[in-house]
Amino acid sequence: MKLTSVFYPKGPGLTELPEQNPDQAELIEVIENHPFSDERSLARRTALQILYELDCTDHPLGHVLTTQLQNEPVDRNVRRYARQLVLGVDAHRVLLDDTIRHFASSWPLEQMAIIDRNILRIAVYEFAISGRVPTGVAIDEAVELAKVFGAESATGFVNGVLGALARDAALLESLRAAAATTDQTEDAPTDESDEEDS
Numbered sequence: 001m002k003l004t005s006v007f008y009p010k011g012p013g014l015t016e017l018p019e020q021n022p023d024q025a026e027l028i029e030v031i032e033n034h035p036f037s038d039e040r041s042l043a044r045r046t047a048l049q050i051l052y053e054l055d056c057t058d059h060p061l062g063h064v065l066t067t068q069l070q071n072e073p074v075d076r077n078v079r080r081y082a083r084q085l086v087l088g089v090d091a092h093r094v095l096l097d098d099t100i101r102h103f104a105s106s107w108p109l110e111q112m113a114i115i116d117r118n119i120l121r122i123a124v125y126e127f128a129i130s131g132r133v134p135t136g137v138a139i140d141e142a143v144e145l146a147k148v149f150g151a152e153s154a155t156g157f158v159n160g161v162l163g164a165l166a167r168d169a170a171l172l173e174s175l176r177a178a179a180a181t182t183d184q185t186e187d188a189p190t191d192e193s194d195e196e197d198s
Helices: 038-058 061-071 074-090 093-103 114-130 135-149 152-165 169-179 193-196
Strands: 003-006 025-030
Touching: 038 061, 038 074, 038 114, 038 135, 061 074, 074 093, 074 114, 093 114, 093 152, 093 169, 114 135, 114 152, 114 169, 135 152, 152 169
Parallel strands: none
Antiparallel strands: 003 025
């Protein structure tokens, strides 16, 4: 993250460049778009954006999912994995949130930054619920998302919560067992837009 001073001249109709006066400067945040290393990394970013919108609005899941995936210029595999993550997090949200509360007990989930809690939900889903992503990969990817989208302290927080969960083998086993009793979101049908794209 980089802060930049921007000078906004006062008064309409300026024909010359204004003098730069520090009293007139306003700090703005410039967020650089970091390239993601592969399709799954991009899918995680896309899923995070969808989950963020769902978490801070009352928009219906299907509408947000369809709109966001149509607006993102990404290929079919990225859309498919982003959809899988969003549907998986949604299907197991209570279990995910209870797990996060357990390992971040000093931070009430409702007071946690929306970005942070959704990064945690994605990672916990990937390695503790679906079990299809190696723990280290899921944690590394979550930390990378926190670096790009979270506050300064987010990377340490995300790494700490996920690391504590990763060390609790008994809880990981019970999470996978509990998730197995619910519907499998990985086999959810894709929408027509996925089928039309190459």
